[in-house]
Amino acid sequence: MDSELQDFYVHQDKMYVATDCIIFGFEDGKIKLLVFRRRVEPIKGEWSLIGSFVKIDEDVQEAAKRVLTEITGLKNVFMEELKTYGKADRDPGYRCISVGQYALIRINDYDKELVEKHGAHWYDIKDLPNLVLDHNQMVADAMERLKQKARYQPIGFELLPEKFTIPQLQQLYEAIYQKELDDRNFRKKVLSHNVLIKLEEKDKTTSKRGAFLYKFDHKTYNKLLKSGYNFEI
Amino acid sequence: MDSELQDFYVHQDKMYVATDCIIFGFEDGKIKLLVFRRRVEPIKGEWSLIGSFVKIDEDVQEAAKRVLTEITGLKNVFMEELKTYGKADRDPGYRCISVGQYALIRINDYDKELVEKHGAHWYDIKDLPNLVLDHNQMVADAMERLKQKARYQPIGFELLPEKFTIPQLQQLYEAIYQKELDDRNFRKKVLSHNVLIKLEEKDKTTSKRGAFLYKFDHKTYNKLLKSGYNFEI
DNA sequence: GATAATTAATGTATTTTATACATTAATTCT
DNA sequence: AGAATTAATGTATAAAATACATTAATTATC
Numbered sequence: 001m002d003s004e005l006q007d008f009y010v011h012q013d014k015m016y017v018a019t020d021c022i023i024f025g026f027e028d029g030k031i032k033l034l035v036f037r038r039r040v041e042p043i044k045g046e047w048s049l050i051g052s053f054v055k056i057d058e059d060v061q062e063a064a065k066r067v068l069t070e071i072t073g074l075k076n077v078f079m080e081e082l083k084t085y086g087k088a089d090r091d092p093g094y095r096c097i098s099v100g101q102y103a104l105i106r107i108n109d110y111d112k113e114l115v116e117k118h119g120a121h122w123y124d125i126k127d128l129p130n131l132v133l134d135h136n137q138m139v140a141d142a143m144e145r146l147k148q149k150a151r152y153q154p155i156g157f158e159l160l161p162e163k164f165t166i167p168q169l170q171q172l173y174e175a176i177y178q179k180e181l182d183d184r185n186f187r188k189k190v191l192s193h194n195v196l197i198k199l200e201e202k203d204k205t206t207s208k209r210g211a212f213l214y215k216f217d218h219k220t221y222n223k224l225l226k227s228g229y230n231f232e233i
Numbered sequence: 234m235d236s237e238l239q240d241f242y243v244h245q246d247k248m249y250v251a252t253d254c255i256i257f258g259f260e261d262g263k264i265k266l267l268v269f270r271r272r273v274e275p276i277k278g279e280w281s282l283i284g285s286f287v288k289i290d291e292d293v294q295e296a297a298k299r300v301l302t303e304i305t306g307l308k309n310v311f312m313e314e315l316k317t318y319g320k321a322d323r324d325p326g327y328r329c330i331s332v333g334q335y336a337l338i339r340i341n342d343y344d345k346e347l348v349e350k351h352g353a354h355w356y357d358i359k360d361l362p363n364l365v366l367d368h369n370q371m372v373a374d375a376m377e378r379l380k381q382k383a384r385y386q387p388i389g390f391e392l393l394p395e396k397f398t399i400p401q402l403q404q405l406y407e408a409i410y411q412k413e414l415d416d417r418n419f420r421k422k423v424l425s426h427n428v429l430i431k432l433e434e435k436d437k438t439t440s441k442r443g444a445f446l447y448k449f450d451h452k453t454y455n456k457l458l459k460s461g462y463n464f465e466i
Numbered sequence: 467g468a469t470a471a472t473t474a475a476t477g478t479a480t481t482t483t484a485t486a487c488a489t490t491a492a493t494t495c496t
Numbered sequence: 497a498g499a500a501t502t503a504a505t506g507t508a509t510a511a512a513a514t515a516c517a518t519t520a521a522t523t524a525t526c
Contacts, residue, residue, distance in 0.1 A: 013289060014289075015248060015249065015250055015287070015289060016248065017248055017250060017319075017330055054248070054319070054330075056246060056247075056248060056321075056328055057321050057328070058321055059319055059320050059321050060317060060319025060320075060330060061319060062321075081316050081317060083314050083316075084293060084314060084317045084332050086250075086287070086292055086293025086294060086332065087292050087293075088289075088290050088291055088292050088295075095289055095290070097250055097287075097293060097332075099317050099319065099330075165503090166503085166504090167502080167503070182485075182486075182487085183503085183504090184486090184487080184488095184504085184505075184506080185484075185485065185486080187503095187504075187505085188484095188505095188506095189483095189484085192483095204493085204494095206502075207492090207493080207494095207501065207502040207503065208492075208493040208494040208495080208500080208501055208502070208503095209491075209492040209493045209494085209501075209502055209503055209504090210492075210493070210502090210503080211502080211503055211504090212503085212504095398474090399474085399475090400473080400474070415514075415515075415516085416474085416475090417475085417476075417477085417515090417516080417517095418513075418514065418515080420474095420475075420476085421476095421477095421513095422512095422513085425512095437522085437523095439473075440472065440473040440474065440521090440522080440523095441471080441472060441473070441474095441521075441522040441523040441524080442472075442473055442474050442475090442520075442521040442522045442523085443473090443474080443521080443522070444473080444474055444475090445474085445475095467526105468525105468526090469524100469525085469526080470523105470524085470525075470526090471522100471523085471524080471525090472521100472522085472523085472524100473520100473521090473522090474519100474520075474521075474522100475518105475519080475520070475521095476517105476518085476519075476520090477516105477517090477518085477519105478515105478516090478517095479514105479515090479516090480513100480514080480515080480516105481512100481513080481514070481515090482511100482512080482513070482514085483510100483511080483512070483513080484509100484510080484511070484512085485508105485509080485510070485511085486507105486508090486509080486510090487506105487507090487508090487509105488505105488506090488507095489504105489505085489506090490503100490504080490505075490506105491502100491503075491504070491505090492501100492502090492503075492504095493500100493501085493502090493503100494499105494500085494501085495498105495499085495500080495501100496497100496498090496499080496500095
């Protein structure tokens with residue numbers, strides 16, 4: 001019996017705490033999810049979210065950050081707790097609760113080598129494979145959260161490059177809401193918040209004319225927040 | 234050394250999972266919180282949220298329900314996960330993460346004897362004592378959640394009796410938002426959703442004229458939900 | 467039994483925001 | 497030079513939010 005299979009039988013009476021990361025990206029107008037081949041028995045080798053047990057002297061949040069950095073090489077990524085998955089029978093191997101945390105990353109920022117080394121793959125959110133345990137549920141919950149949260153907080157920008165065009169931003173929101181938006185009204189609404197800085201440069205990768213690039217203005221946004229303003233897209 | 238103090242030293246290397254309940258009520262126009270005298274060492278006897286370790290074969294959610302029922306005698310109470318408190322040093326006694334769950338109860342429904350037996354007390358949310366560990370933070374987080382959530386989902390009704398008047402409902406929302414609302418506009422908005430059933434009866438406890446009682450119409454609300462409608466107050 | 471006092475209920479005008487929709491602008495490719 | 501393509505702008509209409517004043521029903525008091 002190998003040591004992992006041994007664990008499988010030994011630890012039925014011990015409580016474990018794990019964390020799993022629901023890692024979202026945005027590419028080609030589509031929301032994508034980073035998935036991995038599961039590294040431990042049982043069901044080793046199946047598609048899975050990336051996760052880890054929380055160490056005895058480690059904050060749960062730290063554990064999630066650790067995992068994310070190990071895999072992507074990125075630090076300072078937007079990450080937020082989703083919810084805790086605490087069904088007694090959710091994992092056939094251990095009594096293990098898992099704190100789901102979703103992350104939003106700029107898809108081209110991460111260290112591709114690191115990711116490939118871990119047998120990772122970016123799946124279109126609309127075309128996911130079966131994931132182990134309750135991981136498909138976690139993804140569904142995270143997607144729902146993203147949908148709700150993106151409307152009232154400017155977290156969508158975490159999925160775009162630092163510099164982006166209005167049509168790109170619109171594409172992103174269309175992907176999140178799964179709904180087409182009117183381009184004239186979208187632009188009007190987005191710009192009305194005065195939290196975008198228009199740059200001199202244009203992006204010409206998607207059109208002959210080119211579209212002006214913008215940056216999100218964190219400074220102004222934070223100021224506005226303090227004076228009781230409400231972001232909404 | 235008594236057995237609880239012994240536990241205190243023995244279990245430093247074991248991971249525990251607990252759940253704590255943030256129990257809200259509404260009375261006299263005020264949001265109130267149900268707090269207890271802590272039952273275990275260390276800091277036994279201090280004001281605390283009510284909680285419990287999650288048993289090895291018990292769902293986390295079940296554990297929270299169990300606690301709530303033990304204390305209040307109530308079942309089928311609105312309860313929702315808030316977030317997980319997972320700092321490694323949050324509890325000096327154990328390595329223990331706690332899943333915070335907030336509950337909304339009709340303050341007169343619960344079994345008063347049960348509550349008194351447990352040394353409980355309803356505190357005005359604006360006038361809380363110091364609670365053990367990170368429990369004040371849990372309450373602050375739960376209050377913030379309630380504030381956010383009540384706006385877009387009709388959870389406020391969970392804090393009112395089955396039958397309530399519009400002025401009562403307004404008082405509740407004023408307490409949640411911590412802000413005065415215009416009575417004419419409030420009434421208009423609330424009734425515009427068509428999810429309140431006007432009864433024949435009046436409540437005369439607060440005025441000579443009396444105010445008509447209403448019930449929340451769950452059936453209609455659920456129908457509307459399915460057809461993509463958005464509740465907002 | 468008229469009047470004062472008190473809270474409930476209703477209505478309207480104004481401002482703001484959301485929606486629906488068509489044209490012009492800049493650039494590259496042929 | 498003109499066709500093709502995506503970006504950018506504007507306007508009219510509908511809907512929703514806000515601000516604000518009066519009337520209605522009832523009980524308590526003189």
